[in-house]
Amino acid sequence: xxxxxxxxxxSIGLDxxxxxxxxxxxxxxxxxSYACAAASFFSHTGMVGVVGTDFPASCLEAYRQxxxxxxxxxxxxxKTFRWSGxxxxxxxxxxxxxxxxxxxxxxxxxxxADYAKAPFLFLANISPELQLHVLSQAKSVRFVAAxxxxxxxxxxxxxxxxxxxxxxxxxxxxxxxxxISDEYNLLxxxxxxxxxxxxxxxxxxxxxxxMLFSKAGIFVVPAYPLEMFHDPTGAGDSFAGGFMxxxxxxxxxxxxxxxxxxxxxxxxxxxxxxxxxxxxLCRLSRHDIQNRYEDFLKLTHLG
Amino acid sequence: xxxxxxxxxxSIGLDxxxxxxxxxxxxxxxxxSYACAAASFFSHTGMVGVVGTDFPASCLEAYRQxxxxxxxxxxxxxKTFRWSGxxxxxxxxxxxxxxxxxxxxxxxxxxxADYAKAPFLFLANISPELQLHVLSQAKSVRFVAAxxxxxxxxxxxxxxxxxxxxxxxxxxxxxxxxxISDEYNLLxxxxxxxxxxxxxxxxxxxxxxxMLFSKAGIFVVPAYPLEMFHDPTGAGDSFAGGFMxxxxxxxxxxxxxxxxxxxxxxxxxxxxxxxxxxxxLCRLSRHDIQNRYEDFLKLTHLG
Numbered sequence: 001x002x003x004x005x006x007x008x009x010x011s012i013g014l015d016x017x018x019x020x021x022x023x024x025x026x027x028x029x030x031x032x033s034y035a036c037a038a039a040s041f042f043s044h045t046g047m048v049g050v051v052g053t054d055f056p057a058s059c060l061e062a063y064r065q066x067x068x069x070x071x072x073x074x075x076x077x078x079k080t081f082r083w084s085g086x087x088x089x090x091x092x093x094x095x096x097x098x099x100x101x102x103x104x105x106x107x108x109x110x111x112x113a114d115y116a117k118a119p120f121l122f123l124a125n126i127s128p129e130l131q132l133h134v135l136s137q138a139k140s141v142r143f144v145a146a147x148x149x150x151x152x153x154x155x156x157x158x159x160x161x162x163x164x165x166x167x168x169x170x171x172x173x174x175x176x177x178x179x180i181s182d183e184y185n186l187l188x189x190x191x192x193x194x195x196x197x198x199x200x201x202x203x204x205x206x207x208x209x210x211m212l213f214s215k216a217g218i219f220v221v222p223a224y225p226l227e228m229f230h231d232p233t234g235a236g237d238s239f240a241g242g243f244m245x246x247x248x249x250x251x252x253x254x255x256x257x258x259x260x261x262x263x264x265x266x267x268x269x270x271x272x273x274x275x276x277x278x279x280x281l282c283r284l285s286r287h288d289i290q291n292r293y294e295d296f297l298k299l300t301h302l303g
Numbered sequence: 304x305x306x307x308x309x310x311x312x313x314s315i316g317l318d319x320x321x322x323x324x325x326x327x328x329x330x331x332x333x334x335x336s337y338a339c340a341a342a343s344f345f346s347h348t349g350m351v352g353v354v355g356t357d358f359p360a361s362c363l364e365a366y367r368q369x370x371x372x373x374x375x376x377x378x379x380x381x382k383t384f385r386w387s388g389x390x391x392x393x394x395x396x397x398x399x400x401x402x403x404x405x406x407x408x409x410x411x412x413x414x415x416a417d418y419a420k421a422p423f424l425f426l427a428n429i430s431p432e433l434q435l436h437v438l439s440q441a442k443s444v445r446f447v448a449a450x451x452x453x454x455x456x457x458x459x460x461x462x463x464x465x466x467x468x469x470x471x472x473x474x475x476x477x478x479x480x481x482x483i484s485d486e487y488n489l490l491x492x493x494x495x496x497x498x499x500x501x502x503x504x505x506x507x508x509x510x511x512x513x514m515l516f517s518k519a520g521i522f523v524v525p526a527y528p529l530e531m532f533h534d535p536t537g538a539g540d541s542f543a544g545g546f547m548x549x550x551x552x553x554x555x556x557x558x559x560x561x562x563x564x565x566x567x568x569x570x571x572x573x574x575x576x577x578x579x580x581x582x583x584l585c586r587l588s589r590h591d592i593q594n595r596y597e598d599f600l601k602l603t604h605l606g
Contacts, residue, residue, distance in 0.1 A: 303563050
């Protein structure tokens with residue numbers, strides 16, 4: 001059996017999403033779903049998450065189609081996490097209508113023995129206490145990335161700071177970077193956050209791309225311009241999953257590998273938002289990704 | 304005497320600007336001021352505009368310091384154009400408080416004989432009727448760019464369409480591109496606008512960079528990330544001026560020259576917004592621009 005190179009822990013949910021153009025009910029979502037699906041094109045990826053007994057078999061089958069290792073997936077008595085939200089016309093702002101934690105409220109992530117030996121770990125958005133609990137089990141990890149959200153910045157700052165100190169890479173969106181640093185300017189925000197410990201910080205800007213900050217400087221990628229854009233849900237998780245997948249694929253961690261991973265993360269995320277849920281990623285091949293990546297190189301090549 | 308390679312026509316104003324951090328009264332502004340200053344680092348540039356008899360000698364001296372050719376600058380009886388506005392904290396939205404057209408209301412731009420022979424022309428933001436009047440005088444022009452604004456899209460659509468049909472390059476910001484095309488998606492907007500005639504379309508996205516559209520495809524540049532950012536006024540004009548300056552410098556018009564010009568436009572605009580009015584550009588050298596351009600290449604180099 002292929003060893004798991006990358007472990008991702010996060011949420012699994014059934015999402016009800018409304019955009020200006022469509023409404024979809026109880027579709028597969030959650031940070032770990034998007035991140036594992038995106039990473040699976042590059043690396044053998046293990047999923048750590050929890051679902052309820054009502055979780056549709058078709059969703060499990062979708063995970064398997066991606067080749068995701070599911071030993072870390074727990075099934076608990078009760079209902080799967082639900083989230084519903086509505087997007088404004090510009091797709092940049094969304095409003096949460098309802099959150100039902102269900103089995104996710106009692107989630108205690110545990111790493112199967114072989115996951116604990118995996119060299120790459122992505123702590124997708126869950127409470128910082130759970131992120132720390134997972135981190136303490138990852139005995140042989142070489143590179144850890146973590147994501148978070150405004151909620152934890154507001155109510156769990158202390159454990160979140162422990163996560164930030166311990167990881168190699170932190171990913172935040174623009175407003176989270178401003179909130180956590182209390183700096184409006186993103187360069188000032190980044191300098192402060194890097195001062196807390198992580199070697200790398202990625203600030204995600206949605207349709208405007210992403211910025212990577214490290215002691216070596218700044219690297220900026222635009223988003224791949226899209227004509228078809230139906231659902232931004234999970235874009236940040238697909239980006240981070242694609243990034244971690246691409247980074248773990250070769251296993252080297254240097255400036256050039258990090259840039260390449262930023263490119264692949266952007267490209268996979270750009271496919272993801274073309275349709276709802278994992279619908280587009282389900283029909284995607286590594287060849288499609290490579291073609292768009294080559295196009296992305298041309299699109300951004302200044303000279 | 305060096306021949307004028309690039310002619311820029313547009314507005315000259317004394318601006319009163321309020322941001323979250325500062326208020327500046329009656330400082331030198333206007334599209335042609337920013338665009339000519341930016342272009343002057345690359346090409347001998349001629350200015351076509353109008354000022355009143357109250358126009359400060361110090362502002363004329365500033366133009367001369369940039370080496371701008373002022374034969375096309377008219378002085379009319381009366382007061383110089385005034386504009387005042389206030390920026391929101393995020394610097395992306397601004398509100399006009401007052402506009403006094405003054406001598407600009409009677410402006411009739413005329414090209415001096417040698418300007419009419421210049422190979423490059425930038426029609427910065429003035430009424431489309433005046434842009435057409437200038438275009439009719441440019442007998443030997445090889446490459447014409449035009450900018451516009453929401454006002455002309457709303458009240459002068461017909462002459463504006465004549466401008467768009469006649470130029471090689473149109474520059475618009477995001478909201479103008481959506482307004483004129485009635486398409487929210489920028490790729491759809493761009494395809495429609497290119498269908499009207501221009502070979503190139505640049506959609507300016509402020510702090511998020513700029514996108515170039517042509518039959519050959521899309522090229523995207525981010526904005527140079529800035530820690531010091533005091534006044535976005537004129538950023539689009541500095542970008543376009545830097546672009547046209549860099550393009551006219553060597554005179555070749557191909558994909559590689561256009562990309563290079565996009566980079567130089569971004570870099571000059573990034574300096575411009577560091578301070579109010581032309582203050583930063585006044586202290587800028589071609590060497591400073593080159594250094595930041597090299598940095599910009601690294602910053603955007605995906606692989």
